[in-house]
Amino acid sequence: MSRFVKTPLAKGVLASASLVGATIVYLDFIRAPASPTLQNSYKPLQKQLAAPPSREKLIENLRSTPKFDVLVVGGGATGTGTALDAATRGLSVCLLEKNDFASGTSSKSTKMAHGGVRYLEKAIFQLSKAQLDLVIEALNERGNMLRTAPHLCSVLPIMIPVYKWWQVPYFFMGCKMYDWFAGHQNLRSSTVFSREMTSAIAPMMDDSNLKATCVYHDGTFNDSRMNATLAFTAIDNGATVLNYFSVEQLLKNPAGKVTGVKAKDVETGEEFTINATAVVNATGPLADKLLEMDNDPQGLPPKVEQPPKMIVPSSGVHVVLPEYYCPRDMGLLDPSTSDGRVMFFLPWQGKVLAGTTDTPLKNVPANPIPSEEEIQDILKELQKYIVFPVQRDDVLSAWSGIRPLARDPRLVPDNAAGTSSTQGLVRSHIVYVSPSDLVTITGGKWTTYREMAQETVDTLVKNFDFDGKNAKLLPCQTNKIVLNGGTDYSKNYSARLIHEYRIPLKLAKHLSHNYGSRSSLILELYHESDFNKLPITLAAVKSFEPSEQTASTDNQLSYQSFDEPFTIAELKYSLKYEYIRTPIDFLARRTRLAFLNAREAASAVTGVVEIMRRDLNWDDATTKRMTDEAMDYIGKMGISSKRFDVEDFVVQ
Incomplete structure (x- = not known):
């Protein structure tokens, strides 16, 4: 024994063991525990905030500014991202969107912040x-989204079902490579679940032939709220950002260079001449519309609609189903659909999002259906994948978005316009400067919006x-x-709201994860x-009276009576802080009720219109038009015609 103790290796082992033991004794028994910092670790809840510049103030900026440095046309993800980037570098910025922020493709994505396993x-x-x-590139930008909008973006585990043993190491190695290429921004380590573990997590899955599931991690987010938040953040940084302003003509100098636009306030019809050093075309799938105006010496649109040349449009459809179609906190990836695409089935906003399809189009519709x-x-x-019959009547909502695959117009012959030709097609995004100095940014995907804006x-x-x-200028x-909304936010923010306001958990999560x-x-x-006397649910409101006496057997103003946690206060907040101008701005984009449950959104239209009528001073004709437009929009969101009748929802 004495000979063993004298060896260098044994001495080293004993010394290491002694050091570890002494450290444990010090940490557990000698060192005083740190004082709790819970009470001091969070700033007080924000209970007051000055209203942002009114729409009237922003319009006055158009009149009073002789020339902006940058004029951005298009209020989608890339447009608002570009406005924010330019404003925070020190440039004077104007952004015009002919409808609402995220009214097009940017509200109709798969809600994934991802690099793309495919x-x-x-x-x-x-x-x-x-x-x-x-x-x-996308994995890096995924990390940026999670960091800069922590309330709107979160980490989501995604299962890949495996039905052959040899595919288990194949898919797992792919998941691990996905981890490796993310580098220090990897979210969590990929893993493998057994059939038994998968069944426990996802009892709705048919596991009769399942061997295992490989699990990797990506980001999920609320796309239209992210888009609108980019616009509001740009306004806070000095940009003049306006929805419902259409560009009618590009202005050109004698040398043929673009120097601004003629624009029209869609609400009033008033026309504006807006001058700018640089004009950016960030209209996504509609990029060709502005390029056609650019091709005209007077900057006017063609009299006959032209097929797209730069954009190769395709329709991607998503459907929303009840929460029991997917685990609450884990998604599912179908790696090999019948048409060779991947398809996601994801928990989102308390429901299940399924999609997407890929249908080539010859033209870009204004409102794809x-x-x-x-479906x-x-x-x-x-x-x-599902053990019970999938029912068409379970579809709560469905929508179509246009995927803007882009071609370099310098490489596309004129006779290729309106075709699905891949000549000149770029796999990522493209920044194109035309001979007239119109700058067009298009292509890419939601995850890379920030890098597209930076470029x-x-x-x-x-x-x-x-x-x-x-x-x-700053970098x-x-x-x-x-x-x-991301400043001073933490993932347990919902618990703080519950403690402060004594609200239901579902409502607390809904508010904290969206605002x-x-x-x-x-x-x-x-x-x-x-209106604090009213119960908390907006979907119940068919007519608005600031009194609890309006409750009746036909109009139960009770949070417990409804599945959707959307509130009247959100509507009042949106009117004050978020520039909503129509009921659909609120029901489909500031909140996602129309995307999550179209029938519930239809039941809320009359109440929303009534509140907005009082705040925005609508006359009877405007009130009726807003109601009709909202019901028409919602009626085209995948609800079976047998189940949707406008008369069932509109209160006369």
């Missing part, structure tokens, strides 16, 4: 560095002289700016007027 598979098997660069065939295709794919503004700074400002700031640290402003609204 792109990674193609990169490996096709030995494509371009595809791999796309994945790494999901076809019954596309059935999604349900058919879902049925492969666009970099192009502006390089190619335009902003009256000597260029050398004084890009958007990779560190926290968007409105972040501004949730308390919504709840404070209940204490500022008589």
Whole structure:
């Protein structure tokens, strides 16, 4: 024994054991425990906030500003991202959107902040560095989204069901490579679940032939609220951002260079001449419309509608189903659909989001509508995994978005317009500067919106002289700016709301995950007027009276009576802080009620219209038009015609 103790190895083992033991004794028995910091670790809830500039004030900025540095046309993700990037560098910015923020493709995505596992598979098997660069770029931007909008973005585990043993290591290795390429921004480590574990987590799945599931992690987010929040954050940073302003003509100087636009206030018909050093076309799938105006010497649109040349449009349909179609906190990826695409089935906002399809189009419709065939295709794919019959009547809502695949117009012959030709097609986004200096940014995907905006503004700074400002401009700031509602937010914010306001857990999560640290402003609204006497659910409101006497057997104003946690206070908040102008702005984009449950949204239209009528001073004709437009929009969101009758929802 004495000979053993004398060896260097044994001495080293004993010394290490002694050190570990002494450390444990010190940490557990000698060192005094740290004082609890819970009471001091959070700032007080935000209960007051000055209203942002009114729409009238922003319109006055148009009249009083001789020339903006940058004019952005298009209020989707890329447009608002570009406005925020330019404003935070020190440029004067104007953004015009002819409808509402996120009224097009940016509200109709798969709600995923992701690198794209399918792109990674193609990169490996096709030995494509371009595809791999796309994945790494998107994974980096996924981290930026989670960091800059922590209230709107969260981590979501996603299962890949495996039905053959040999595929288990294949899919698992793919998931691990996805982790590796994310680098230090990897969210969580991928893993493998056994059949038994999968069944416990997802009892709705048919496990009769299941071998295992591979689980990786991506981000999920609320796309239209993210889009609108970008717009509001840009306004807070000095940008003039207006929805419901249409561009009627591009202004050109004698040299043929674009110097601004003629725009019209959609609400009043008033026309404005807006001058700018640089004009950015960020209209997504409608990019060709502005390029057609650019091709005209007078900057006017063609008299006959033209097929798209730069954009290769395709329709992507999603459906929303009840929560029992998917685990509450874990998604499902179908890696091999019948048409060769991947399809997601994801928990989102308390429901299940399923999609997407890919249907080529010849033109870009103003308001694409999901076809019954596309809805059935999604349900058919879902049925492969679900142990009970998938019912068409379970579809709560459905919508179609246009995927803006982009071609470099310099590489596309004129006779290729309106075709699905891939000539000149770029796998990512494209920044194109036309001979007239119109800058077009299109392509890409939601996850890379920030990098697209950064590249666009970099192009502006390089190619335009902003009256000597260029050398004084800041570098890009958007990779560190926290968007409105993200400041002082923490993932347990809902618990703080419950403690402060004694509200139901479902409502607390709904508010905190959609409004972040501004949730308390919504709840404070209940204490500022008589409508705090109303119960908390908006979907119940068919006529608005600030009195609980309006409750009846036909109009039960009770939170417990409804499944959707959308509130009257959210509507009042949106009117004060979020520039809503129509009922659909609120029902479909500031909240997601129309996207989550179209029938419930239809039942709320009359109440929403009544509140907005009083706040915005609508006359009877406007009130009727707003009601009709809202019911028409919601009626096209995938509800079976047998189950939807406008007369059932409109209170006369």
